[in-house]
Amino acid sequence: MSRTIMLIPIGAGVGVTSVSLGMVRAMERQGVAVNFFKPIAQPRSGDTGPERSTATLRNGSSINPPEPFAMKYAENLISSGNKSELLENIVERFQKITKDSDVIIVEGLVPTDKHQFANEINYSIAKALGAEMVFVTHPSNDSSQQLKERMEIAVSSFGGKKNKRIVGCIINKVGAPIDETDSNSPDMNEMFDIPLAGTQTNLEVLQMFSKSPLPILGCIPWSAELIAPRVQDLAIHLEAKVLNKGDIEHRRLHSVTFCARTIPNMVQHFKAGSMLVTSGDRSDVIIAACLAVMNGMKIGCLLLTGDYPPEEEVMKLCHRAMESGLPILLIKSNTWQTAQRLQNFNMEIPVNDVERIEKVQEYIAGHIDKHWLNTLTEDSSLTRRLSPPAFRYHLTELARKANQRIVLPEGEEPRTIQAALICAQRGIAKPVLLGNPDEIHRIATQQGIVLTDDVEIINPNDVLENYVAPMVELRKAKGLTEVVAREQLQDPVVLGTMMLAENEVAGLVSGAVHTTANTIRPAMQLIKTAPGANIISSIFFMLLPDQVLVYGDCAINPDPTAEQLADIAIQSADSAIAFGIDPKVAMISYSTGNSGAGSDVEKVREATKIAQDRRPDLLIDGPLQYDAAVMENVAKSKAPDSKVAGQATVFIFPDLNTGNTTYKAVQRSADLISIGPMLQGVRKPVNDLSRGALVDDIVYTIALTAIQATQAQEKELEVKQIAEKA
Template sequence: MTRSVYVTGIDRGDGRQVIELGVMELLTRQVDRVGVFRPLVHDGPDRLFDLLRSRYRLSQAPATVYGLDYHEASTIQAEQGTDELVSRLVDRFHTVAREYEVVLVLGTDFAGTQLPDELAINARLANEFGASVIPVVGGKGQTAESVRAETRNAYRAYEALGCDVITMVANRVAPEHRDEIAERLEARLPVPCAVLPDEPALSAPTVAQINHALGGTVLLGDEAGLARDALDFVFGGAMLPNFLNALTPGCLVVTPGDRADLVVGSLAAHSAGTPPIAGVLLTLDERPGEAILKLADRLAPGTPVIAVAGGSFPTAAELFALEGKLNAATPRKAETALGLFERYVDTADLLGRLAVARSSRVTPMMFEHELLETARANKRRVVLPEGTEDRVLRAADVLLRRGVCDITLLGDIDAVRKKAADLGIDLTAADIIDPQTSGLRQRFAEVYSQLRAHKGVTVELAYDVVADVSYFGTLMVQEGLADGMVSGAVHSTAATIRPAFEIIKTKPDARIVSSVFFMCLADKVLVYGDCAVNPDPNAEQLADIAVQAAATAAQFGVDPRIAMLSYSTGTSGSGADVDKVRQATEIVRAARPDLLIEGPIQYDAAVEPSVAATKMPESEVAGQASVLIFPDLNTGNNTYKAVQRSAGAVAVGPVLQGLRKPVNDLSRGALVQDIVNTVAITAIQAQGQEATA
């Protein structure tokens, strides 16, 4: 029977979308096919479903998501009764349930629905669907006692109506009351209760949402600038010196369009990072001249400047009525929401209460979810030397919002902050260090000169070397000031790993440093090695790569079955290349009899059971290999790229193995999600090394 979970409430304004998004995140970690059902829907776009569909790559047809619109439901209930209404909705629910392993049900929104006793309808639908229930109570603007009382009453109401309430949520409570509310409710409720504080960034509208609501015209600004959250509004009227003192981080400056001094001054402040603003909104349909606009564009490229027709007072009234919404166009809000959910909800307990069996298939999304969850469970610090690179900053933003790890960025501090401000990224939670001016530079120079004394490196020479961000970051890892490093978005592989070879060096049990890629296929994850570091390993080195790759696979939840690849299977071929693979296989068997390994073996016999049944019917590896070791870099690199492009696989890596401490390289074409995944892997490697130590 399909499991389902019903997220509902007791009134509007509870911010329930955060909980619905968080539950979807949990479900997609466990199963491949999650359906969505919204029993009743308003006319117009469904922002939350659009977000779920884009973020979780849902293939569900939108027409199957909805039961009835509210007008139709009200008519049916009035003319034919509640039983008929429920019957129709149950039929439509089961149409979805037949197609999916789990269904997330989005309860009614209590907003102008004209349905009597809406809470009871939600409760009955949950019971008829056989769904577990998560009621959400909104606490914005309420006292601590009021939140506690409403939460207890909501539990009693749903429980009295026969619902399987698995957890309660009090959302958007005053941050200063959160701990007190959580403690009191824990003692008064028979089920867990998550208490989430109000997060201003979630309710703050983006500049794009403001422009749309006010019917404005974008004079300057790019997509990243329009995606910034307007955390505050500062209205211009004072002289420039006093006005600048009133600016706050993330504010939207609202000023008449003829105040060019305030426009230029606020953008100059943004450019200097004192403070970074969300943008400028010009009222009265007044627009600065072309020369001012050109100057503004040079001062703060990408920062939005928008013109609206209304005056300051009516514009202010509209602005204060706006509230940000989660949707597909606000991915950073989604990251903030998930970070909030994962911090304040006991996700492991909730998954247990949902009793959703994990799929036997491991999809790319499930693998990526698992990386973030594992890294978050024991936070490490990762240093990112490329602190002014857009993709790196966007990845850091995601990692910090989700609470995956602590981040240190390297680079000129003003340049890093300016770039972050231009991208609308808040780096408050990150450490930023300039290797050129850091007090650590002298210490690192002395350490490096000692490590490279045999090469004639003096402290004076080392002082220049360690100012390089790659060397500085590597020394941070070596000295325990960071747990791992990720670089390579703009630096070459050599520039990233050479400092690691010189400073961190290989593990005592590793002959060489090598690499693997996690190849996330549609239904499983394979480990490919070595596809990035060693051009033509000999038999001993190939054996070492295989042993290291098996350990890496096991650390990330892949049961290692090693295939030593060649153009020949078993004893069918001969020659130097095949003999190298055969010798490497025997070395592994002698050194690690506990590992399942087969070689030489062709790729098709390694991964396809029908081919394996013909070529190696007695093998425990053939047809089900999970770790595939290529005989040389030429074969490995070309194969991983062919599979990535032709089969639509997600390639996570390269992940370096064999170093004493984790340092990982990025492809210079890495996407933001690739960087996020690699940083999470690095943090997990650091966890493993700490556990081993």
């Protein structure tokens, strides 16, 4: 039996769409089959596109919510006394999405001057759908007592305290800056000169936990990071002419500075993520800003006012800054008019801003009460699949428990620095950056971040000598000398690998600027294979829209033998189990079953038999063509008796050529995230990154490595205990 949760906003500006996003993500994290329904569209002023909540959920998750009814249609039925017809139509549309869902999140209407009937309709819809009601509010300028009274009024409008379907409330935007008009003021320096009339403190809101007439199911702190718009969003709002596109689609703005002073008094405001607003004829400001960019400062954009395009000679001087990605915009209005227009900028998430949608979902999902979330599916009998959000959440939770020290040899690489800070802040790992401390802090400042003491920095020059003798000892059979060892340790990857070999760290992540060979070769030479492992192999976690698949081996072994292929299959199945994926292993070939012949397919057939004999506890089948492994209708005709065909979760490719090509084709064609390659069979975890890795890719690879480290330690202890008993 599915559960229906209706989110009912108590007043305008509470962020109910953001809470809906977070609720859906929280359900996905639990592996729950979730869907979303907005019964009636409520377009904002100026909206011309699709209904925001529904379109945003489509772009931010794997679900496909039904379209809401138009507000005009609803208003016509309500005004003509046909509210019952409206409710029947809503129930009919709602029923179509309940069949395969554990939980349905329903978003109610926001009470506004224009839609004063919102509360009445919300209550009617909740009763018609049999929904449990959760109120969504924000503290505004209220004291905890005033907020309590506001909640009590809301409860009385929805059946009072005796209504058992009112289950609690979610308080959003805690600590948000509030202007004197009681509106949320965006955190953009110097954009507005409005004093904060009263910023709600966390302490004040925490008092609600003892006073609240309802259980508080979530208390979500306000975050400036979540409202940072893209440069292109401001460009569209201001109807700006783009003089230089740069990274306009991805660069985000965290502050706005009006450059009306002399250069010496302005440079301190040239910050990462800042939009610098100046008259187009201020060549001094333009050149100074571009110099800052060429020195590594990631300024958000230049906005030139007054319809004064810069002179051609000035643009030539700024060519290198523009090539580095600096967007430059030109508008007709003057600086005062621009300030007024910026005040009217809509800070809501654009429906196509997938990156920001993802951040909001993850952030809010992390502040919803976990115990309450677990109660929503206690009686569910529906099968759960490990969705990408559930997998990523599973990774971070396991990594937090592991609490491992992970070395990052590419410590001066900007993405790696950001990932290290995220991991430290979220407790995913204890990151160790190798590099010059001054250079690392300089690069961090250019990225607009401040490294905390939780991010450990080690200068390789200070510790290199500590590893010369141990490295010579490890490689003495190969005739390694101190001179050569000292030379090789100049490579931070080799140094990091020696830290791992000496048990000073639990794992290593590299590859953002190094090749796979540079990352893996030192591990093979200094760490060696794990006990019982005959081969080192790799897997990728492929994050499809509704589930996670495992691909192996796509990075290490060019042409494995049948014995090695069987080892890879077993290693990959065990890795899948370790990360919460039910392994159904498909041995991929160009032929299914006995339909084909040839040395290549015979190798896969033999490898399948070896793997099945070694591990009868695993579901392993092959040879299978890819379509037979993944598609149920194809499996029925090509492999009707297979327990793997049509539902495979682990795919083992016959050689590196096939595996690497397939993983990249699927990743790029389907535009999905892949995490890996994760190495298997190494005594201690060493993992490689793609040189095009995003910050999130690095974060999740660090999490994988931390989990592997704990598993390796447990395995080593188990082997030791068995040896002692023997």
